[in-house]
Amino acid sequence: xxxxxxxxxxxxxxxxxxSLTCTVSGGSFSSNxxxxxxxxxxxxxxxxxxxxxxxxxxxxxxxxxxxxxTLSVDTSKNQFSxxxxxxxxxxxxxxxxxxxxxxxxxxxxxxxxxxxxxS
Amino acid sequence: NFMLTQPxxxxxxxxxxxxxxxxxxxxxIASNYVQWYQQRPGSAPTTVIYEDSQRPSGxxxxxTGSIDSSFNSASLTISGLKPExxxxxxxxxxxxxxxxxxxxxxxxxxx
Numbered sequence: 163x164x165x166x167x168x169x170x171x172x173x174x175x176x177x178x179x180x181s182l183t184c185t186v187s188g189g190s191f192s193s194n195x196x197x198x199x200x201x202x203x204x205x206x207x208x209x210x211x212x213x214x215x216x217x218x219x220x221x222x223x224x225x226x227x228x229x230x231x232t233l234s235v236d237t238s239k240n241q242f243s244x245x246x247x248x249x250x251x252x253x254x255x256x257x258x259x260x261x262x263x264x265x266x267x268x269x270x271x272x273x274x275x276x277x278x279x280x281s
Numbered sequence: 282n283f284m285l286t287q288p289x290x291x292x293x294x295x296x297x298x299x300x301x302x303x304x305x306x307x308x309x310i311a312s313n314y315v316q317w318y319q320q321r322p323g324s325a326p327t328t329v330i331y332e333d334s335q336r337p338s339g340x341x342x343x344x345t346g347s348i349d350s351s352f353n354s355a356s357l358t359i360s361g362l363k364p365e366x367x368x369x370x371x372x373x374x375x376x377x378x379x380x381x382x383x384x385x386x387x388x389x390x391x392x
Contacts, residue, residue, distance in 0.1 A: 199381075209318075209326065209371055211381030222379045258325060266314050266375040267332070271325040 164189035166259050166272035174253075174279050180246040184259030184272060191240040194218060197262035200233070200244045202255040203274070210255075212244065214262060222265070249279045283308040283376035285384035292390035297362050301387045303355040303372030311348055313375045315355040320369045320386075329370075330357060359389070367391045 170182035184198070199214035213223040215233045223231060227246070235242040246253060256276050260268040286304045293299040303315065315333050318326035328337050330346035333355065345358045355374075359366055372384040 201381075208386045209373075209383045211383065214379075214381070224380065264314075264332075265379050266373075266381070267316050267328070268318070268326075268373070268381075269328055269331070269337070271327070274325050 164261065164270050166261065166270060168257060168259050168272045168275040170257075170275060170277070172276060172278060174249055174277060175281055176250055176279055177248055180244070180249050180253065180277055180279075182244045182257055182259075182275065182277070183241050184243070186240045186242075186261075189261070191237065195263065197265055198235075198242050199260045199262050199268060201258045201260060201268065201271075202253075203258070204252075204255040212246075212257075214265065215242070251279050253277070254279045283374070283380075283382055285310075285372050285374060285382055287370075287372060287384040287387045289385070290388040290390065292392055293362055294392045295362050295364060298358060298360045299362055299389065300359075301357045301370055301372075301389070303357070303384050305353045305355075305374070308376060309350070310353050310355055310374065311350045312377065315346065315348065316373045317344075317346055317355075317357045318371045318373065319366075320371065322368075326371065362391050364391050 165187045167185045174180045194217045197214045200212040215221040230247045232245045256274040258274045259272045261270045284306045317330040319329045320326040329344045334346040343360045369386045371386045
């Protein structure tokens with residue numbers, strides 16, 4: 163059974179960098195079949211796609227966030243990561259990682275982790 | 282920019298049929314597949330429909346997805362409504378440059 167688990171600090175100060183990791187278990191992370199993505203949901207609001215990458219290195223970013231985000235992968239640990247620079251209170255949200263069998267479909271989601279941006 | 286618009290909320294009685302619309306603007310909704318996700322309070326979203334009308338394994342056939350090109354819209358229909366169907370539902374697609382797009386979500390209340 164595929165599982166994705168987000169981890170990282172729950173509190174980040176304004177202007178600092180948010181760093182999250184998604185650990186994949188119960189499935190083949192190194193397969194070139196899937197994209198892997200990050201999404202977020204501010205409290206009480208809707209879903210927003212952040213960015214996705216393909217195992218071969220192809221990446222797609224939300225244009226509104228592209229200048230502040232970096233996606234990376236550590237295949238030896240079955241993990242992929244998100245870094246978001248210069249955060250503000252508007253970046254407070256539950257952050258999800260997801261597996262994508264196609265670029266357009268977020269098939270399986272992690273449980274999500276709340277990140278609060280506050281001084 | 283391609284955008285998806287959903288009604289804020291819909292409600293219906295148990296056993297009845299309910300339909301949620303997802304209207305595209307800034308592009309043709311038929312150009313890229315539409316997915317639907319169910320999100321219960323405090324939980325992560327799960328897929329109920331992918332590629333316009335496909336159901337993942339384990340999703341009951343009470344959930345049906347469709348596309349109406351003439352109205353540039355997608356629909357999720359839930360028949361035989363059950364209390365456990367009460368949740369937020371999001372439609373999602375992609376624009377022509379692989380940018381993920383979500384509708385604002387619809388709160389479904391089973392009266």
